[in-house]
Amino acid sequence: MTRPKSLSRFNIASLALGLAFLYLPILILVIYSFNASRLVTVWGGWSLRWYYELFNDGAMIEAFWMSLRVAATSACIATLLGTLAAVALSRGASFRGRTLFSGMLYAPLVMPEVITGLSLLLLFVALNAERGFWTVTTAHTTLTMCFVAVVVQSRLTSLDRSLEEAAMDLGCDPARAFLMVTLPLILPAIVAGWMLAFTLSLDDLVIASFTTGPGSETLPIRIYSEVRLGVKPEINAICTLVVAGIAVVIIIASLASKLSNRQGESAAPL
Structure with missing residues (x-):
């Protein structure tokens, strides 16, 4: 009886087609960002012509920085609120209104973005709020908070609560036990939730288009408005820079994770 090969020709072909489907368009975009035509x-x-043109395009650069500010601010707020919501759901299993609270928290996961954007627009109009940076940030926080809560809650559910109870037996109050024991253990999930919230905010177009105003145009809105008139080579350049930035962040996060694992193994008792 012969053992099946781990990688057959069919598996290799399927893997190659899947990777080509995912990354070939990105590769073409990067190559054509250096196109002289x-x-x-x-x-x-x-040629680097379109990168020079990009850095001279004040509107595109301003939209890029606006997207970064909105994504960073909304990710931080969503991470804080989502983590607190995850703690409440995982530790308060029997509090009154838990089902309603969880349903309202996770509603943006299944609700179409058009409905979310329109409802937030009507809310801001009813409050007579001037649409701009903070309205877009609030909308993105509403969208991404539920994703952070899901990630952190899954980590809290699998966490051994006896460690926190042991800390309280040794004299820690519940708040200090959470900060000293539980928080370091769920920190990777919190960081992952922040990165997910940041990515979702940076990528959003629909909700931002409902809640933005003059002087607060994000990068996806700027790109979409220019693509309707034809794809400019500058768009390939800005997209290439974004892809390069994301790749650098992923590499740094991977190296930091490996370094942390090595330090943990070296500090473990033999």
Whole structure:
């Protein structure tokens, strides 16, 4: 009886097609960001022309920085609120209104973004709030908080509560036991939730288009408004820079995770 091969030709072909489907468009975008021709479908040689044009495009740069500010601010607020909500759901199993609270918290997960954006727009209009940076940040916080809560709650559910109880037996009050024992254990989940919230905010177009105002145009809105008139090579350049930035962040996070694991193994008793 022969043992089946771990990687057959079919598996290799399926893997190659899957990777090509995911990453070939990104690779083409990166290559054509160095295209000297103004036509994005005609190759005119290698050039950094469109990167120079991009850095001279004040509107695109301003939209990029606006997206970064909105994403960072909304991710921090969503991480704080989502973590607190996850703690309440995982530790308060029998409090009154738990079902209603969890249903309202997780509603943005299944609700279409068009409905979320329109409802937030009507809310801001009813409050006579000037649409701008804070309205977009509030909308993105509402969208991403539930994702943070899901990630952190899954970590809290699998956590051994006897460690926290042992800390309280040794004299810690519940708040200190949470800060000294539970928080370091769920910190990777909190960081993962922050990164997920940041990515979702940076990528959002629908909700931001409902809640933005003059002077608060985000990068996806700017790109969408320009693509409707035709794809400019500058768009390939800004997208390439975003992809490069995300790749650097992923590499740094991976190296930090490996370093943390090595330090943990070296500190473990033999």
